[in-house]
Amino acid sequence: MLRYLLGRLVSLALSLVAASLVIFAVIEIVPGDPASYMLGLNASADTVAALRHRLGLNEALPLRYLHWIAGMATGDFGQSYTYKVPVADLVAQRLAVSLPLALYALLMAVLIAFPAGLLAAARRGRSADAAVMGATQIGIALPNFWFAMLLVLAFALHWQLFPAGGFPGWGDPLAGIRALTLPAVALALPQAAILARVLRSALIETLGQDYIRTARAKGLTVGQTMLRHALRNAMIPVLTIMGMQFSFLLAGAIIIENVFNLPGLGRLIFQAITQRDLIVVESVVMILVFAVILMTFLVDLAYAAIDPRLRKRA
Incomplete structure (x- = not known):
């Protein structure tokens, strides 16, 4: 190891x-x-x-x-030419929005995708499978910025359950979570659809293995076999997608941040490019690259934890 x-x-x-x-x-x-x-x-x-x-x-x-x-x-990223403050301070302020938003959206995506993927794999070829696959196809095809505007119209303007935009800070954690809920839903929907389809495909491939048939022959139900044996062995492609999704949610939510007027990292890069603040662009892009590479490293460690063969091969 x-x-x-x-x-x-x-x-x-x-x-x-x-x-x-x-x-x-x-x-x-x-x-x-x-x-x-x-x-x-x-x-x-x-x-x-x-x-x-x-x-x-x-x-x-x-x-x-x-x-x-x-x-x-050493944590010295230089000073922003536009904002006249250290770039590290700008990044810290924006990361306090982007990181919780990415984690919140990924959590939502996992909570939606895993039950949907398990159901579709367990009911392969049946009406439940067709319904889940149809829903995921819509989730992938639906533009998240358009869905975000629908969420604002329904839950912010009509029912007034969540704010339409802006971020109040973390002084009141409940208010901060409420402000990030609609953006997280808009980001989570397409990611959940992708994750559910990958999980279904990986589970179906795993369910065709000999050890799964042996487990079924011993009297385990489909659900027990899937949860105890198939799910763990199907997690490697799922973890790959989750790592890529977190990186995208952290760095690629520029449109959603603009729809909801959130001061996140994506919006900071967009503003820095339009304002020709190359010091900010250079530093923030490097930080995002580091986050992506670090996430890939953590996914590799998760591979080794799930599949001992990788540790022995290394």
């Missing part, structure tokens, strides 16, 4: 180095002057020169890269 863990850690470190090089190259080395881009076409030469000095753009590229990496390693 230790060898497997060390291998995954080395892979994580190499992935981070490769990602940092790509991000640095895209932001810093592409044609054009970052300082001129941030200030706009009408900026004077003295102003551009001052900003270049402030950003360290006059230094050699390898030195700039090392300073950037060293700063991120």
Whole structure:
């Protein structure tokens, strides 16, 4: 297990180095002057020169890269040109919205997908299976921003059960959860549909194995066989999808955050790009890449916990 863990850690470190090089190259080395881009076409030469000095753009590229990496390693992501505050503070404020929203939406997706996937696999070829698959097809095809607006019309404007937008902070946890409920539902629906279909397919494949037939021959019911034996062995593709979904929910909820006026990471990136705040873009993208790679690492560890053959193979 230790060898497997060390291998995954080395892979994580190499992935981070490769990602940092790509991000640095895209932001810093592409044609054009970052300082001129941030200030706009009408900026004077003295102003551009001052900003270049402030950003360290006059230094050699390898030195700039090392300073950037060293700063991120110590929590110093630089200062936003637009907001005039440290980027770390901006990220912390926005992460307090995006991270709970992603976890909330993923929890909803799991609570919907697992019963639906189990039911569809247990009733394969029957009306329940057809109903679940039809519902998941609608969930995948339905645009989440359109569904989000329907949720606002129904539950915020008509019944007034949840706020239509904005985030009050975590001073009142109940108010914060209420503000994130409709966005989480809008994000969870398509993810639950995808997860249910993957779970159904994995369970159906697993139910055809010899050890499942042996368990059934011993007198176990379909439900007992599925929960005790089939589900665990069908979890590897499901965990893969869940890891990808969490990464998407954390970084890719820009449209939903704009629909509900939520100050999250996705909206921060969108605003930073439109405001030409490249320091924020560079740092936040690297943080999101780290989150995706870390999630992949945790999924790999979950694989090893579920399937001992992976530990022995490593």
